[in-house]
Amino acid sequence: MATLDISDIPQHFSIAGVTLNAQERAVMTTSLKVKAEAEKLEHLSFWGKILAIQKDYMLAQASGSNFFDRKFFYSFDLVNWLQLPEVTPEEMAVIDKVTKRFTGDPAFEFSLATEEVEGEEKPKGQTISEEKRLSGVIQLMNYEVQIVPRGAYFRDGNLTLQLNPMFTGLQQSELGELTNYCHFREGFNINKKTAEERARNFDETIDIFDSIAGDDPRGVWTISAERGGSVALLRSLLWPGYVFFHTPSPVKWGGMYYGWGLKNANIGFMLP
């Protein structure tokens, strides 16, 4: 189960208080299938919902054999899915600074309030279309908060990343520990681990991602065991609205975003 199953949403995300309604679940289950067929996509799965002023965006992502090379789609009516554009690094820098809510109009142009430095030219890319910003925000979130349980993926003999078919879920005692959840992203560098860390409880085949226990600032994730300790629920405080669940029996995990698409820039003030 590499991707989020829509049927898990009412059962598991309701612990966090959010859900999708019957219409959204019903329509997307079918329309995503058709879209994947039409675009020849291997996996096309629901990513989340970004609330906006006029209309709300439903978002889906597709990935192939390379787990990190993804395409993103959005839809207003749940049926017609449109692909989001690629974003350049310069545009990403602008996107990172926009703090306004999404409007619900993909053609809307956000403009940064330029800090007037006298005599200097206006730097390029001070406006950004909502469509691009949407794409950028999804990629930011994927990089910063998308997580998987430890051991869900492994590196095979050819050092390629694979879904671990032998993964049976975390142990009950491990469910509530942040160290057992990892960022699903490339760039894990084994050389940054100290020799001592490598000597203890370290498996080079499954310890291939950075653990979220080391995220800054400390306390940026909340974790709780729900339903009598059978489900672990993680919420990101950096991107409020990102919720992740993991349950060992049957083995399931998945993350979803449901919120306004705004990063919490004030987290430093808000932690106790």
Place this chain on the structure above:
Amino acid sequence: MADEQPPADAPPAEEVPATEEAAAPVEAAPVADAPAATEAPVEAAAPVSVSDAEPQQAAAATAATTDAPPESAAVADASNPAPPALPPPSPEEAAQLLPPPQPVQTLVESTTPHLKRKDVYHKPAEDLPEDVEFQLARAYLLQNSEKSEMNIYDHLTLTVMRVLETRPKNPIDIFESISSEIKRSKFRSVDPLSAVFKPAFDSVPGVKVAKAQLKLYEQPPQEEAPDEGLGEIPDIMDLSNLWEWAGVSFGREETFMLFLSLRKLVAEKPLKSVRLWGKIHGLNASYIITEGELKDGAEDEDGPIANGVVDPEAIAAAEAAAAEAAAAEAPAAAAEGEGAPPAAPVEDPTLPKPKQKIIPPLPKEERIGVNRYVYYVCAYPGAPWIRLPDVIPEKLQISRKIRKYFTGDLKHQIISYPKFEANEAQYLRCQIARISAATVASPAGYYTFDPEDEGNEEEGHQPTIIINPEFEGLQNDSLLLLSNWVHHVPYILPQGRVTWENPYASLSKGGEDGEDEGDDEEKEEGEGGEEEEDPAATAEPETGPPLLTPLASDEDAAEGGPAWVTRPCSTLSPVKFTPVTLRSTRWPGAVIVAYNDKFANIYVGDGHGDIPKGGFLSDGLLLPPVLGEVAKEFVVVEKEENPDDPENPIVKEHGMVEQKDPTVEEEDAFEEAKRAKEEEAKEAAEEEAEAPEEEDE
């Protein structure tokens, strides 16, 4: 075998001693300091394995030397880093063997790693040293099985030894039978204690919660008519369908448990009606919040406990504070304490009077205004409901300026700037009051002003509203218009109350409060007397939008968008048959759902609104207020006459100046002068003494 290795990898023969020497100190170090500490416990833990292993390893070594050519034996010995006497290392020890961590290889990281992502594998810059790998592997092999108390290392040694001793033909074919025979022949003692002592049963996590929830399912006793006179509870099973359309859900089972839990709450407390207010997520636990209205005339039993009035510790603290002439504390305690004596500030004439007049705290509204409803929270459905304290106006003012995550522990002290100086329960209550005032709404016409109350034109009087019996509900399409929704929870003034109270009133006349709880004994003792200028007369009353103001006139969100967004929940079915949802942008998480004549308010979120404009930086960034100025040191002010401008004297301010120590000469001179003065005085006294004598004579 070493002699089969390609020449490039194999070390030249003459270099072998050198590597051996180089390797020796590395190995020697842990052996030198380890044995005393580690050998004993290891032996105690597995005495059999150590004594078994030693002779066999020696035997294996001799066998190897006899079979192999002499030079390769030397190499094999050199490459064997584990002498038989070495105790089995634990992973910790193996880690100590490691070289100091290498400086981290700096990677050129792009500034936007989130784009064009590709799986990258970082090869370990260096593998662990071979001897460390060996020790780790050996430590793993030496782990005893939990079932049979054997380990594979010893077992293999025994098996190989048995093969060498008995020299069977084709040993590989009967290897399994030898192995199983050795396993069988191994003496296993039956621990007599295990028959008596059973391992402690670890209780399954979640049992505590389950036990608490089990109480919900107890059948109420049949004789009592339980539903008579009980408060109203909403049909949340029905409402939860509406919430789900709006994207809010607690889960079906949890909702049912909540329903039972609410019924229990109403049975236990004197509540007229309750409403599921919502859920606020905390870092470690969440709060499920219920709003209730006390029955008219019913005694508020939980109130004093929740407000910390009857808590003996709190009383002691309040008394201590009063004794320390913390004048601010005393009236607060007096205003709050129903049973506590009205402790007026004790005027101690010896104490210096503060220059600034202390503004006594604003009187708390009791069972009206912000505190009209009482709130109960619990962590999960079935947990006991805990009453929250009432809103204290000053705390509410501060709660507008701070943003702190809830921890899930009501007793947690909020540490913030400006200082909140209360626990999380009070902060939670303040946030609930603010969210209610901003986001709880009903369709226009559902509530109407009480006609019996209309003639009341008193100043500061809050009009009362009642449910309009003639209201028939609005059509769904008209519910999509914000002008058809009105606030039925009063606006909270900046001072933290619904009705305005002059904060200086008690300063100027020490009189009664305009509208009080009707508790005549509780009068606020004013400082009184000083009538320089009356701040009470000049204070400008604060005003806000009246009750039943439409949502359409709500202030915009901080960044300029509308305060509410409306949606039909289903885009496919006709508006007539789909619920309508309103989402607040100023308080993300606050939702109103409506379907023809039904409507429900619910809040699920972190308990924080968007960043207000005043006093904070724009762009959604929080800017805490600037710290106050540091208090000045004492200065001596000297006024000199100004020859040019006689009306404005020159003011000179001298700070505290450190005095110089006098020199020895200066001290001597001072002593001398002192002595001379004393002598003079003595002479004068003698002369005076003589004078009357003369007179007598």
